[in-house]
Amino acid sequence: MRVIPVTQPFPWATMLDYLAVRCTPCLEGVEGGEYQRHGRAVVRLAEEGLAVEGEHAPVARLFDCACPVNEVKRVLGRDPLLKARLKRLPGVRVPGCWDPFELAVRAILGQQVSVRGAHTLMRRLNERCPEFTPAQVAECDLRSIGLTNSRTATIRALAESGIDFTGEWAEVAGQLLSIRGIGPWTVSYLGMRVGRDPDSFPQSDLGLLHAFGTRDPKELLRAAERWRPFRAYAAMLLWMTPQEADIP
Known part of the structure; x- marks a missing residue:
C-alpha cells in the first residue's frame, strides 16, 4: 500500500460523489467510501492522505492531491459570489481522470444530455x-x-x-x-480534467451561466477575469451549487 499526501482541507466525500456518476461504469466505480479501478487499484481516505492499493500513478491527478488550496482560497475568496461557496466546499478540487481517452468519449456523450x-x-x-x-x-x-x-x-x-x-x-x-x-466547450472541460489547466473555463456551459445568473457567455467570461488563474476551480464551485443535472 502507498499513501499519497494531499493538501488540506480535502473534500473526499464530494470528490467521490462527483466521480460516481461520471466514471467508466464497467471499469471503475465508487462503493463503500472507496474509489475502485476494477482489478487495478483501490483508493480510500487515510489519516495521512490517500491510501492506494495497486497502481498509484494516476491517483494524484485524479483527485487533484496537490491543489494549491490556500492560493485558490485567496484569489476566489475575494469574490462575494464565490466566498460563500468556498465556505460550503472548502478545499474545492478539479477532478482529473484515470484514462484521458475514456473521459474524452464521456465528454462527447455528455453533450446536450443529462449527467x-x-x-x-x-x-x-x-x-x-x-x-x-x-x-x-x-x-x-x-x-x-x-x-x-x-x-x-x-x-x-x-x-x-x-x-x-x-x-x-x-x-x-x-x-x-x-x-x-468537438468544440470549445468540450476542449475547455477536458482542459480542466485532462490538461490540468487551473485556468481552463467553459464559459458557454449552461450550468455555469445558470449559477452565475446570466444567459450571456460574454458577460460570464468578463466576470471570470477576476478569478484568474483559477477559473477551473471557480467553475467547480459554481457547478456544485445548482441541481445535479446542470453539472457536466
Whole structure:
C-alpha cells in the first residue's frame, strides 16, 4: 500500500460523489467510501492522505492531491459570489481522470444530455467495449447504444485520431478541435480534467451561466477575469451549487 499526501482541507466525500456518476461504469466505480479501478487499484481516505492499493500513478491527478488550496482560497475568496461557496466546499478540487481517452468519449456523450443520461450511454458503450481502447471503440457499432449519426462520427474520429493526451495541452486541444463535433466547450472541460489547466473555463456551459445568473457567455467570461488563474476551480464551485443535472 502507498499513501499519497494531499493538501488540506480535502473534500473526499464530494470528490467521490462527483466521480460516481461520471466514471467508466464497467471499469471503475465508487462503493463503500472507496474509489475502485476494477482489478487495478483501490483508493480510500487515510489519516495521512490517500491510501492506494495497486497502481498509484494516476491517483494524484485524479483527485487533484496537490491543489494549491490556500492560493485558490485567496484569489476566489475575494469574490462575494464565490466566498460563500468556498465556505460550503472548502478545499474545492478539479477532478482529473484515470484514462484521458475514456473521459474524452464521456465528454462527447455528455453533450446536450443529462449527467445520468451520459452515464447510461457510457455504460452501454463499455458493455460493448470492455477494454475501452481506441481500437475497440472505433470498431464498435455506436448506433446500437442510441447515438445519432453525427455523435457516432465524432467518437469514431476521436478513436481513430491517435491523439496522444500526454503531450502539450495546447497541441492536444488543437487536435481535438480539428475533429468535427468537438468544440470549445468540450476542449475547455477536458482542459480542466485532462490538461490540468487551473485556468481552463467553459464559459458557454449552461450550468455555469445558470449559477452565475446570466444567459450571456460574454458577460460570464468578463466576470471570470477576476478569478484568474483559477477559473477551473471557480467553475467547480459554481457547478456544485445548482441541481445535479446542470453539472457536466
